[in-house]
Amino acid sequence: xxxxxxxxxxxxxxxxxxxxxxxxxxxxxxxxxxxxxxxxxxxxxxxxxxxxxxxxxxxxxxxxxxxxxxxxxxxxxxxxxxxxxxxxxxxxxxxxxxxxxxxxxxxxxxxxxxxxxxxxxxxxxxxxxxxxxxxxxxxxxxxxxxxxxxxxxxxxxxxxxxxxxxxxxxxxxxxxxxxxxxxxxxxxxxxxxxxxxxxxxxxxxxxxxxxxxxx
Numbered sequence: 391x392x393x394x395x396x397x398x399x400x401x402x403x404x405x406x407x408x409x410x411x412x413x414x415x416x417x418x419x420x421x422x423x424x425x426x427x428x429x430x431x432x433x434x435x436x437x438x439x440x441x442x443x444x445x446x447x448x449x450x451x452x453x454x455x456x457x458x459x460x461x462x463x464x465x466x467x468x469x470x471x472x473x474x475x476x477x478x479x480x481x482x483x484x485x486x487x488x489x490x491x492x493x494x495x496x497x498x499x500x501x502x503x504x505x506x507x508x509x510x511x512x513x514x515x516x517x518x519x520x521x522x523x524x525x526x527x528x529x530x531x532x533x534x535x536x537x538x539x540x541x542x543x544x545x546x547x548x549x550x551x552x553x554x555x556x557x558x559x560x561x562x563x564x565x566x567x568x569x570x571x572x573x574x575x576x577x578x579x580x581x582x583x584x585x586x587x588x589x590x591x592x593x594x595x596x597x598x599x600x601x602x603x604x605x
Contacts, residue, residue, distance in 0.1 A: 394454060397422040397468070400439065401448035402429070403603045406504060407461040408449040409564040414465040416597035417555065418474035462492060465557050477557050484551055491543060491550060491558040495565060499536040502529040503569035511572045533569075534578060541582035548591050563592040567602075 397415065399422055401408030415422045427448055429435050435446050442450035443459040451458040453471070458464045469477040479485045506529030510521040540550070540562070547553040550562065566589055569575050579586045592598055 397451060397453040398425055399423070399464075400425045400427045400442060400450040400452075402426060403601065404605065405448050406500065406564040406568070407447075409567075409601050409603075410461050410561050411449050411451065411464045411468070412601045413560040413563065413597050414468045414477065414557065416600060417477060417560065418468055418472045420468060420472045420474070462496075462557075462561075465560065469557065475555070477555065477560070479551060479554060479556060487543060488551060488556050488558045491540065492561045494536065494539060495558075495561050498532060499540075499562075500565055502532040502536060503565050507533060507572045507574065508568040511574070512568075530574070534581075537578055537582045537585060541584045544584045544588060548588070550588060559588075559592060563589075563598060566592070567598075 397420060399408065399411055399415065401411075401424070403409065403412075403424075412422075412424070427435050427439055427450075429446060429448055435443075435448075439450070440446060442452070442457060445459075447459070449459075449461060449464065451464045451467075453467075456467070458467060466478070479488060506525050510523075510526050510529075514521050544550050545552040549555050550558045570579075570589065579589065
């Protein structure tokens, strides 16, 4: 029997969404290759990359003739196509809650936690740029609402849906990695102790440590 080709993931390790895909691959113990693609490089990503992602975003994914370019599609495919621990609940209601959390993170949390808080208060100062205080001020209520909602949805146990690690945890952790570096994060997490315990558990997972950004 011929060996199935390894999946290929295209992107950069600084990307939240590339890291989500990598965490999924690693939690499923799927050997894969990573091809660096930097969308912030001068001139943008290389021309050949447009054939993999029509909007020149990251990540993109290839496996045995299948091309995918949305992180949620990649993560769900990896979970369903490969052996290893299931990363989606079997029960329909639990899957619905998982998908609701992922949708919440994409629609509301990512912008507020990463771009409006981390980039403005951590990344820009490191680069000698001036933060936009108005952006941060506007983002704080949205961030607080996201954290409170996540804490309310979290079920008893180590992970967001209890004792099963799911795609919801892998979607959230890369966003929290950046957010947690902001000065306001500690007090905001203290208000939501269920999330503090979850975050402590996620930070020490082997997959999380293996996918830390290089810069």
